[in-house]
Amino acid sequence: MPFEPFTRLTAHIAPLRASNIDTDVIMPKIFLKGIDRKGLDAGVFHDLRFLPNGTPDPKFVLNRAPWTEARFLVAGDNFGCGSSREHAVWGLLQLGIRAIIAPSFAGIFFDNCARNGLLAIEAGSDDVDHIMDHARAGAKVTIDLPAQTIETVGSTIAFDISERRKFMLMNGLDAVGLTLKRRDEIAAFEASYLAERGWLTEPERIDR
């Protein structure tokens, strides 16, 4: 599905210091029972955001000013590990989160971000610590995707991103449509691949 392009944005950034923040915590299972992408903002960090009686937990960072306005997150190592559930990314976007900065991301989560226009930035540990300090002080940062920079008060941090990923994010592009332009190339590959591997297409199957 096409999504909102990302170019340049200035906003508050919420600090989530822990490592290994997993997708079970980002999007608990009770929000995974639907067949569409709607209403997932209610599920984001649900068990941390809300007390057992359903009221917001005043201690959780996203419930505290100024981070109630946060559009970015800065987190510890291995953000988004665990389950492949893309609901975690859909929910974060619906909550208004547009970018996440961390020393590393789990692979599936990182790809899910790119497919939906959530900018996942892998930054060095020192840079993350620096941004974390800014975040905790309540300062805003500016993320500029074309320039590949994160601007804080008094510093500009460069980040890496693949050219293809950057292009897709900046243009809000649906990958399926792009790939289908290579339909003939895929079909030609497939024909020769399968011709060399008869057992993949003509198994002498028995049924029980």
Added chain:
Amino acid sequence: MPAPKTLYDKLVESHRVCSLGENDDELLLYVDRTVLNEYTSPQAFTGLREAGRRVWRPETALGVVDHVNSTRPDRDVLLNEERDIQSAYFAKNCTDFGIELFDLFHRQQGIEHVVMPELGLILPGEVIAAGDSHTTTYGAFGSLGFGIGTSDIEHLLATQTLVYRRLKNMLIRIDGVLPVGITAKDVIMAVIREIGASGATGFAVEFAGPAISGFSMEGRMTICNMAVECGARGALMAPDETTFRYIEGRPRAPRGAQLHAARESWSRLRSDPGATFERTVEIDAAEIEPMVTWGTSPDQAAPISASIPNPDDEPDADRKRDASRALTYMGLEPGAALSSIRIDHAFIGSCTNARIEDLRAAATVLSGRKVAAGVKAIIVPGSSEVRRQAETEGLDRIFLDAGFEWRQSGCSMCLAMNDDVIAPGKRCASSTNRNFEGRQGAGARTHLMSPAMVAAAAVAGHLCDVRTLGTA
């Protein structure tokens, strides 16, 4: 002479349709096969419908209901009352797009990663991507398996390909001889503890060494399955005679001349001597003990003989804070023996450890013994086929006599998306793969371990070393 290649390099190369970047790090990867479940696929099908797209090769996909369904023994008579909105939409999608479906009432229903290998659908040299992180299981066959999100499921269904980022190569060698009573689960838990929950992020991991080749396919699948818990997005083992013997004769596996041709090709699926691995980890099998987790990340684990660690002993500030937070969630005090931790639940199940060999190991421990008072214990077989096999062998009687519930198949209490949910503050010895906060229910506390260790904990009422059960 061409440069020596790793098994991973060979698999990527044989499935590379074309490059998408300047340096070939991003490429279009051809995918042989996928398996779909009811909870991560719906939005992918909706995407296809909205764009008016068809499925490229529907015969390479199989739909299996496993995540949300009940595993109660009497579910078969509940019929359509059980049919939730996801299963209903899943059935419609499979019908409309020409995909074979194993629904809840199908004779072969089970957990996707148990069903696929037992049908003979996982073959060496294949690339298999699916909407579940534990798709790494299939690496046990020398095939590249990895989890994808829903957008990529849609991409895969529409194009038979994925936009793929090449991984780095890691080799994990398990040398030496495994002590008696040490299982594949203990090995992978020891690996995860050693390299950390993100230790293999960005890598495809090849497992090698005598301890690996000595494992059955069930044991190898357990290791590759859980490799994702240290971040690996591909876990590989070179196929050998054990692999070929497992595949031969399975219902959907190639036979006769086709099998002969396939084996010829499969025998070349191994890393070349001198192939480059960016990282190598060596672990001595002889030093591995039965492992249990004490925290809320799979790398927060220790041998059962150890004590609950003190976060103050941790030099790294981040790890110290994470450990401290985990112990608070788990309701544990540093310094106490791990074997003193009392449990409320025992769960044997999941795509990690609910194959027939796992059930046999549990039955060996439970034979002639009873579950301790106050422990609710359930066994959920990995597939309906495993359930039938266990009943043929009489294992169900052993489980029932010991006081375990004997269930139908599904993911069940591994992620508690069905009605098998643990109450806040309750503690579970679990043969599953994730001990995250809230994984088995909000506030629930999970200790991961092997099926035999779960069985031992169920009998003792507390975590304990299965090797000394009843002798202490």
